[in-house]
Each structure stands twice: as structure tokens, then as C-alpha cells.
Amino acid sequence: MSARAVIFDMDGLLIDSERVILDCWRETAVAQSLDLEDSLWLSMVGLHDKGCAELLNGLLGAERAERLTFECKRRYDLLVEDGLPLKAGARELLQDLFDLGVPLAVATSTRGERARIKLARSGIDGYFAHVVTSSDVTHAKPAPDLYLLAAQRLEVPPAECVALEDSEFGVRAAAAAGIRVIQVPDMVPATDLSRSLAPVVESLPLARPQLESWLQISLKEPQSA
Known part of the structure; x- marks a missing residue:
């Protein structure tokens, strides 16, 4: 599927x-x-x-x-x-998915107001149909609640969603929600547990082939820095 x-x-x-x-x-x-x-x-x-x-x-x-x-x-x-800096390839990936009409959401353990300020100040808030934060759920990551609520608000079954995460807590949360997940580790390397639950890539541009496969879409070639 x-x-x-x-x-x-x-x-x-x-x-x-x-x-x-x-x-x-x-x-x-x-x-x-x-x-x-x-x-x-x-x-x-x-x-x-x-x-x-x-x-x-x-x-x-x-x-x-x-x-x-x-x-x-x-x-x-x-x-x-x-305004905080974006990770390499973040804006380009969001723009490409948005242009293709792929529904996008955020599921973050950050509290509601702060999460929305971060997204707005970084200039990427307009890409997302929904922003789900720890203010919206009883149990944050690694519980699946954030991802289940995000899928519900997108009106897409969890099995038809893809998650991107940097941490083991997030990978566990997405997997527990029944969502396919790609890990892009940041400061903490992927653990054996997260590797057992998700493909691991070094950067957002390197996540594109897996996204293309799971979403059955063709993304633009990322521009070299």
C-alpha cells in the first residue's frame, strides 16, 4: 500500500x-x-x-x-x-512535497505556542495543514498519541502516512502508531532499536528515494550546495 x-x-x-x-x-x-x-x-x-x-x-x-x-x-x-536555522534540504523537501499536493503535518513534543512560533520564525509554517504538539495530547513521544492525532487531523489512516524523525523517541512513537518512519539522526546517532524500526539516512536529501518509493511520487533532484 x-x-x-x-x-x-x-x-x-x-x-x-x-x-x-x-x-x-x-x-x-x-x-x-x-x-x-x-x-x-x-x-x-x-x-x-x-x-x-x-x-x-x-x-x-x-x-x-x-x-x-x-x-x-x-x-x-x-x-x-x-528565527532558528533550518536543517540542510528541509525547505526544498517541504516545497517539493507541497507542490505535489502531498498533505503535510508536524508532530512535535514542543508545546503549542512555542512550536508555532518556531515554525513561523523559520518561515516554514505555511507548508503544514496541521501542527500537533504536546499541548494537544496526554502522552508525548515515545507514546504514539502525537502521530495518531496528526493522522486523524489529516484524515489519512496511519498505515498511509510516512513519518520523518531524528530521535529514537520519535521513531518509537511513529512505529507504535503504525506509521512507516525514516530516521535522520541529528546529534545523537541511531540506536540498534531505532534501526530495527526504521531505515536510517544521514540527511533529508538522502531521505528522498525512500519517500519516493513509499509515496509513489517523483521528487525534483535536490540542488547541490
Whole structure:
């Protein structure tokens, strides 16, 4: 059965935000005299706000974790307002799919208002028929809720959707929803588990052949940088 809709993750897949937020965590921790390893921040990639809070609370205690998170988000929000860079090939892929009439949606663990601001400031909000965020569901990734709701809003059965994700949490969420998924890892390499659930490619341009196969479409050749 061919697919007919595509659901995208946002951070680390379309928007090159993971490096920005990692720098914010680092800088805020240093400013607050906290000696924390990068492995902590990397373990939070793809994790929703509640999961990050639980992780930090367990490590630092609620008061210090709250202070760290508040200041990090303040710094990050200032950068978001200026617009974050897109991942290589993101705009071109979105434009090609949009021009072919493929229904597109976002399924992100980011909260509603912030997700929409990120998409708007990055100039890609107009491509999506629906944006589903962690504000819309009870359980964020790796639960399937975000993807199931995105498929429902697109009015396309999950089995006829394709997802693109950068993290294991996202791959697990899409697979649990019964959606075919391609992983494009960002800062954290693909795990054995995610490789068992999805084909893994190094960049969005390299995801095009699999998308063409599953969607039964022909995409334009990506332009060389």
C-alpha cells in the first residue's frame, strides 16, 4: 500500500535547534555553577518537557532544576524570536512535497505556542495543514498519541502516512502508531532499536528515494550546495 501523507518531527529534523538548546543548557549551567556533562543534555534530545523536568529534578532537586530550566528557556526563547536555522534540504523537501499536493503535518513534543512560533520564525509554517504538539495530547513521544492525532487531523489512516524523525523517541512513537518512519539522526546517532524500526539516512536529501518509493511520487533532484 502506498502512502499519501507525510508527518514531520520539528526540532533536530526540520529546524536546527538541538545545537542551540544544547548551548543554552551549557551556558546556563556554567552561569549557575553547575558542573554537568554534555551526556545529560544529549539524553534529553527528543524528550518532552515533563520528561526533561523529571530527569533534572532527580539529578539536581526541584529548586535548582526549576531555576536552571527557567533561565535556559529564557535564553532560548530570545533566540527563537530571531528565527532558528533550518536543517540542510528541509525547505526544498517541504516545497517539493507541497507542490505535489502531498498533505503535510508536524508532530512535535514542543508545546503549542512555542512550536508555532518556531515554525513561523523559520518561515516554514505555511507548508503544514496541521501542527500537533504536546499541548494537544496526554502522552508525548515515545507514546504514539502525537502521530495518531496528526493522522486523524489529516484524515489519512496511519498505515498511509510516512513519518520523518531524528530521535529514537520519535521513531518509537511513529512505529507504535503504525506509521512507516525514516530516521535522520541529528546529534545523537541511531540506536540498534531505532534501526530495527526504521531505515536510517544521514540527511533529508538522502531521505528522498525512500519517500519516493513509499509515496509513489517523483521528487525534483535536490540542488547541490
